[in-house]
Amino acid sequence: MPYERDIITKLHAYVPGEQPTSTEVVKLNTNENPYPPPQAVMDAVHAIDGESLRRYPSPTAQPFRQAAAEAHRLSPEQVIATNGGDELLRMLITVYCEPGAAGRAGEAERSEVARGGIGVAEPSYSLYPVLAAIHDTSVTRVPLGDRFALSEDIADAWNSAGCRLGFVVNPHAPSGRWETPELLGRIADRFDGVLVIDEAYVDFAKNDSLSLVRQGEAARDNVVVLRTLSKGYSLAGMRFGYGLAGAGIIAALDKVRDSYNTDAVSQRAAVAAIQSREVAADSWQKVIAERNRLIDELSQRGLSVLPSASNFLLASLPSEGEPDSVGPLPQAAAVYQSLKQRLVFVRYFDQDRLRDSLRITVGTPAQNDRLLEALDEIAATTPQA
Amino acid sequence: MPYERDIITKLHAYVPGEQPTSTEVVKLNTNENPYPPPQAVMDAVHAIDGESLRRYPSPTAQPFRQAAAEAHRLSPEQVIATNGGDELLRMLITVYCEPGAAGRAGEAERSEVARGGIGVAEPSYSLYPVLAAIHDTSVTRVPLGDRFALSEDIADAWNSAGCRLGFVVNPHAPSGRWETPELLGRIADRFDGVLVIDEAYVDFAKNDSLSLVRQGEAARDNVVVLRTLSKGYSLAGMRFGYGLAGAGIIAALDKVRDSYNTDAVSQRAAVAAIQSREVAADSWQKVIAERNRLIDELSQRGLSVLPSASNFLLASLPSEGEPDSVGPLPQAAAVYQSLKQRLVFVRYFDQDRLRDSLRITVGTPAQNDRLLEALDEIAATTPQA
Numbered sequence: 001m002p003y004e005r006d007i008i009t010k011l012h013a014y015v016p017g018e019q020p021t022s023t024e025v026v027k028l029n030t031n032e033n034p035y036p037p038p039q040a041v042m043d044a045v046h047a048i049d050g051e052s053l054r055r056y057p058s059p060t061a062q063p064f065r066q067a068a069a070e071a072h073r074l075s076p077e078q079v080i081a082t083n084g085g086d087e088l089l090r091m092l093i094t095v096y097c098e099p100g101a102a103g104r105a106g107e108a109e110r111s112e113v114a115r116g117g118i119g120v121a122e123p124s125y126s127l128y129p130v131l132a133a134i135h136d137t138s139v140t141r142v143p144l145g146d147r148f149a150l151s152e153d154i155a156d157a158w159n160s161a162g163c164r165l166g167f168v169v170n171p172h173a174p175s176g177r178w179e180t181p182e183l184l185g186r187i188a189d190r191f192d193g194v195l196v197i198d199e200a201y202v203d204f205a206k207n208d209s210l211s212l213v214r215q216g217e218a219a220r221d222n223v224v225v226l227r228t229l230s231k232g233y234s235l236a237g238m239r240f241g242y243g244l245a246g247a248g249i250i251a252a253l254d255k256v257r258d259s260y261n262t263d264a265v266s267q268r269a270a271v272a273a274i275q276s277r278e279v280a281a282d283s284w285q286k287v288i289a290e291r292n293r294l295i296d297e298l299s300q301r302g303l304s305v306l307p308s309a310s311n312f313l314l315a316s317l318p319s320e321g322e323p324d325s326v327g328p329l330p331q332a333a334a335v336y337q338s339l340k341q342r343l344v345f346v347r348y349f350d351q352d353r354l355r356d357s358l359r360i361t362v363g364t365p366a367q368n369d370r371l372l373e374a375l376d377e378i379a380a381t382t383p384q385a
Numbered sequence: 386m387p388y389e390r391d392i393i394t395k396l397h398a399y400v401p402g403e404q405p406t407s408t409e410v411v412k413l414n415t416n417e418n419p420y421p422p423p424q425a426v427m428d429a430v431h432a433i434d435g436e437s438l439r440r441y442p443s444p445t446a447q448p449f450r451q452a453a454a455e456a457h458r459l460s461p462e463q464v465i466a467t468n469g470g471d472e473l474l475r476m477l478i479t480v481y482c483e484p485g486a487a488g489r490a491g492e493a494e495r496s497e498v499a500r501g502g503i504g505v506a507e508p509s510y511s512l513y514p515v516l517a518a519i520h521d522t523s524v525t526r527v528p529l530g531d532r533f534a535l536s537e538d539i540a541d542a543w544n545s546a547g548c549r550l551g552f553v554v555n556p557h558a559p560s561g562r563w564e565t566p567e568l569l570g571r572i573a574d575r576f577d578g579v580l581v582i583d584e585a586y587v588d589f590a591k592n593d594s595l596s597l598v599r600q601g602e603a604a605r606d607n608v609v610v611l612r613t614l615s616k617g618y619s620l621a622g623m624r625f626g627y628g629l630a631g632a633g634i635i636a637a638l639d640k641v642r643d644s645y646n647t648d649a650v651s652q653r654a655a656v657a658a659i660q661s662r663e664v665a666a667d668s669w670q671k672v673i674a675e676r677n678r679l680i681d682e683l684s685q686r687g688l689s690v691l692p693s694a695s696n697f698l699l700a701s702l703p704s705e706g707e708p709d710s711v712g713p714l715p716q717a718a719a720v721y722q723s724l725k726q727r728l729v730f731v732r733y734f735d736q737d738r739l740r741d742s743l744r745i746t747v748g749t750p751a752q753n754d755r756l757l758e759a760l761d762e763i764a765a766t767t768p769q770a
Contacts, residue, residue, distance in 0.1 A: 236438075
């Protein structure tokens with residue numbers, strides 16, 4: 001008999017994208033920035049001395065809070081530093097969602113008990129429901145519209161289900177679609193709970209939602225913006241994310257924070273990163289230029305690619321035998337496997353609305369060329385329909 | 386109206402020891418190792434390249450699991466790496482304890498509902514009950530015996546309360562007392578839940594409890610040993626802990642782990658650390674020698690110091706006006722404040738059985754001399770009773 005709780009026994013853990021150790025692999029599967037971190041970050045890491053490691057770090061990452069507040073024109077009390085953005089997601093669920101809501105109760109009680117969970121848009125980042133399952137709280141899934149458009153109505157659907165937290169990733173993953181802060185503000189106004197705007201990929205977009213948390217007319221008291229240094233600052237290996245919100249929300253989150261949740265090295269690196277915005281922005285411009293080239297190139301090969309404000313693309317493949325099929329490529333899952341055999345890793349999601357698509361991280365020009373060559377090879381060796 | 390759950394509004398967060406930034410302070414308050422980390426750790430940190438930071442780390446810290454397994458004669462499947470030992474504590478409560486048990490239910494239901502929580506020995510590490518409160522699970526507190534002795538009976542008390550997890554810190558904090566693995570094994574045998582042996586300070590003791598998790602006659606399927614690099618390896622700033630247990634327990638813990646909970650830098654540093662045991666052990670020997678000197682010196686000054694197998698001491702002060710008072714020192718809280726004014730930080734706990742005591746981390750010979758001088762100054766300036 002296992003000792004763990006039933007919900008843990010039944011739990012399906014989150015499956016991250018593969019992290020191959022081979023340097024031969026063209027790795028376009030987990031949305032890393034293809035360019036190195038700013039030199040100031042490397043200098044900060046290399047300057048770490050034994051004394052900084054021997055002693056406990058600042059429990060709240062106070063120097064980072066100060067630096068982030070300056071960078072974003074907020075106050076330090078509006079910033080919480082976390083061990084990657086994922087830790088912030090977990091903390092949000094702990095603070096706002098009632099456990100025991102995920103369905104252990106009988107159906108009769110359930111409609112009442114199930115209140116207090118999270119709301120998501122489908123499809124979206126698959127970690128949100130996993131974190132809800134770990135907390136044993138309910139998940140209300142609302143389908144996105146055509147081309148993954150978000151609608152204000154999502155707030156009503158979440159309210160009907162009693163959701164305490166709603167998650168929106170903007171730019172959207174896995175499509176790259178971008179929604180305006182005005183729309184997000186209207187959703188926050190209609191939503192009875194706290195709206196989390198996951199801006200993991202915002203550095204590659206034209207605008208952000210910080211007006212919704214910055215003191216001023218647009219400020220909402222029920223919005224949390226999530227940021228990470230993983231993508232924009234090329235620091236996926238460092239695990240540093242942060243939340244931006246009103247001081248009341250940050251204080252509540254701080255209560256459930258592990259006592260020293262970020263370390264001395266990542267704190268120094270994070271300060272250096274956020275103060276190197278212009279250096280990092282060079283990489284964003286290069287990624288954006290390649291993103292646009294890749295959209296053209298993939299479209300020429302018969303793939304259908306949605307506009308993206310992110311550092312990845314969602315490219316759908318023509319179905320085999322479909323009347324308007326314009327290219328010879330086989331179905332997405334097969335292409336995913338064929339690319340992998342050619343050491344080009346992209347991401348395939350075996351779920352509704354995504355089975356005909358590949359999510360492709362934008363790489364360097366050379367990496368993207370390797371992808372395109374591999375696709376051409378696959379097309380050339382595939383029997384015509 | 387706040388958006389957060391009622392239990393969060395009411396929650397009292399964990400209060401870590403102060404982390405002064407001044408280098409003037411003689412910091413004997415949070416049990417850091419006074420000696421620097423092994424040079425191999427510094428080399429590993431300084432060798433980090435941009436590519437390692439740009440990419441996601443190993444989600445499970447696989448190279449560390451391998452190195453730890455070799456160091457402890459276990460298999461890698463028996464090791465889980467965590468963001469400090471504190472993260473492991475939180476994960477254990479998530480996996481084994483039922484939320485909603487901490488008393489929202491009416492008293493009538495409560496005796497049933499309250500089952501499924503944690504058991505602790507009192508006094509102990511004050512984070513355990515805080516983590517239970519965050520999870521909204523019950524805490525069963527069983528007083529330790531004379532001189533903080535642990536008894537097998539604690540298992541019966543925990544069983545009666547339906548505890549699913551029991552926490553024992555060995556060597557004990559804040560007393561430094563050490564219990565044998567045989568006693569801990571008998572507690573595990575009598576306990577219906579999972580016994581967590583928090584070995585945060587074990588490097589300063591003569592023996593450990595790994596026989597209880599290592600394959601063999603003494604192995605128990607309900608024991609988790611917690612380790613940290615914070616103290617023994619002088620890496621409090623790095624946040625790296627780990628759990629050792631049977632593969633089933635580790636697999637359950639792994640399900641609730643944040644997807645990338647340890648970073649590329651700390652993973653490299655941790656591998657280097659655990660492979661530098663002999664270097665680190667030099668610091669342990671120096672700390673032990675100073676610990677013994679400090680016990681003598683404090684005893685000569687009228688303080689009563691328990692034997693310690695750790696890198697700190699619990700020193701109790703004679704009560705003012707007590708008939709057998711042998712020294713002129715005022716009560717512990719006042720001495721704590723007076724030491725602080727002299728820039729010597731120790732830890733004072735305003736709780737039962739500890740109000741007459743100071744917990745003093747063993748420092749370098751020079752730091753310990755500063756402590757003793759400050760105590761002598763305080764004694765000299767205190768009016769005789």
